[in-house]
Amino acid sequence: MDETRPTFAVRWRSLRNRILLAPRFHRIALASPVGRFFARRSARKLFDLTAGFVYSQVLVAGVRSKLFEHLVEGPATVSEIAAATGLPEDAARRLLAASASLDLTDRLADGRFMLGAQGAALLANPGVAAMIRHHDALYADLRDPVAALERRGGGDLARLWNYDGDTGEPSAETASYTALMAASQDLVARETLRLFDVRPFSAIVDIGGGNGRFLTHVADRNAHAELHLLDRPSVLPLARDALSHRPDKERFTLHGGHFLTAPLPENCDLVTLIRVLHDHDEEVVERLLRRVYETLEPRRGTLLVSEPMAGARARSRIGDAYFNLYLQAMGSGRPRMASELCDMLRQAGFRRVRALPSGMPIATSAIVAEIG
Numbered sequence: 106m107d108e109t110r111p112t113f114a115v116r117w118r119s120l121r122n123r124i125l126l127a128p129r130f131h132r133i134a135l136a137s138p139v140g141r142f143f144a145r146r147s148a149r150k151l152f153d154l155t156a157g158f159v160y161s162q163v164l165v166a167g168v169r170s171k172l173f174e175h176l177v178e179g180p181a182t183v184s185e186i187a188a189a190t191g192l193p194e195d196a197a198r199r200l201l202a203a204s205a206s207l208d209l210t211d212r213l214a215d216g217r218f219m220l221g222a223q224g225a226a227l228l229a230n231p232g233v234a235a236m237i238r239h240h241d242a243l244y245a246d247l248r249d250p251v252a253a254l255e256r257r258g259g260g261d262l263a264r265l266w267n268y269d270g271d272t273g274e275p276s277a278e279t280a281s282y283t284a285l286m287a288a289s290q291d292l293v294a295r296e297t298l299r300l301f302d303v304r305p306f307s308a309i310v311d312i313g314g315g316n317g318r319f320l321t322h323v324a325d326r327n328a329h330a331e332l333h334l335l336d337r338p339s340v341l342p343l344a345r346d347a348l349s350h351r352p353d354k355e356r357f358t359l360h361g362g363h364f365l366t367a368p369l370p371e372n373c374d375l376v377t378l379i380r381v382l383h384d385h386d387e388e389v390v391e392r393l394l395r396r397v398y399e400t401l402e403p404r405r406g407t408l409l410v411s412e413p414m415a416g417a418r419a420r421s422r423i424g425d426a427y428f429n430l431y432l433q434a435m436g437s438g439r440p441r442m443a444s445e446l447c448d449m450l451r452q453a454g455f456r457r458v459r460a461l462p463s464g465m466p467i468a469t470s471a472i473v474a475e476i477g
């Protein structure tokens with residue numbers, strides 16, 4: 106095939122762009138109902154991209170002022186919301202109107218407001234509110250997005266996610282990121298464990314397991330397996346604390362150490378890596394996968410990887426837009442495509458490697474790797 110000849114994909118996009126760039130096209134488009142429909146749709150999409158930051162800040166204002174919690178009680182007037190949130194009445198009116206336009210609240214015909222569909226979804230997923238609150242650090246780092254793309258780390262997010270140095274005691278930052286991950290874990294665990302059955306395994310280690318939230322979901326589905334968690338020593342007191350209320354707490358063994366150097370429990374037939382690999386650069390991931398392979402090889406065990414992934418042809422908003430910039434600001438790692446992770450797993454020695462079809466890629470995608 107002639108490499109210099111534009112493919113159909115290129116020719117069609119060039120034509121589309123020439124049309125979209127021509128002022129005459131817009132006049133013609135607006136003259137017909139179908140043209141108006143597409144022009145409106147495209148204008149709205151571009152406006153949403155332009156105003157996205159303002160929408161996010163409406164959300165932040167709603168979360169911080171506890172607007173949505175107040176509306177759970179039922180319909181409320183602007184004055185009632187102003188009193189409940191402590192906002193001046195005019196400010197409450199603006200916030201309610203803005204949030205109604207984003208389906209976070211609904212405006213009733215009598216002028217009162219109720220919780221909207223997105224507001225209800227937000228309250229049903231406490232992890233999202235935790236994520237929204239911690240966006241202060243991300244947005245501070247992204248204030249100058251070009252500068253953020255040029256440098257790596259060095260800002261607020263890098264300070265929050267500091268995996269270096271470990272005194273064995275959780276710093277405020279370690280406690281904060283561990284709580285954030287735990288708050289968003291339920292959705293990830295439910296989807297991961299819907300895709301993958303943990304019942305057949307007898308000893309399971311969750312590497313980078315945080316405060317143990319994922320393992321508690323595993324424990325609820327598998328009543329007999331030994332459960333091990335490995336994380337940085339300073340995360341362990343948080344895990345001990347979080348697990349201390351469970352009647353089955355004796356089942357959990359906690360290991361503190363660096364995942365590249367600490368001994369991994371030897372008898373495990375399942376290793377899980379949940380939202381761990383995307384935080385690390387290639388060399389660390391390659392070494393970690395190789396270690397996991399060597400640990401599992403004698404027992405012909407299985408590795409389960411679950412995290413948000415980049416999309417083929419950069420079509421995953423969470424992977425290619427959100428985490429791509431997030432991890433750049435954080436200073437290490439990158440979202441990887443399932444196919445890239447599968448290649449890395451094969452490189453590490455795994456033979457039977459397959460991506461599981463996630464029904465909720467915005468939360469997570471999963472890959473299973475076996476010795477073969």
Ligand SMILES: Nc1ncnc2c1ncn2[C@@H]1O[C@H](CSCC[C@H]([NH3+])C(=O)O)[C@@H](O)[C@H]1O
Pocket residue numbers: 268283286287290293312313314315316318319335336337340362363364365378379380381384
């Ligand atoms: N070198 C390391 N050794 C052990 N744990 C690590 C290392 N680097 C990062 N981590 C841990 O990896 C976790 C990534 S956050 C993911 C936590 C959990 N699996 C969840 O999905 O909710 C954090 O708990 C970190 O402390």
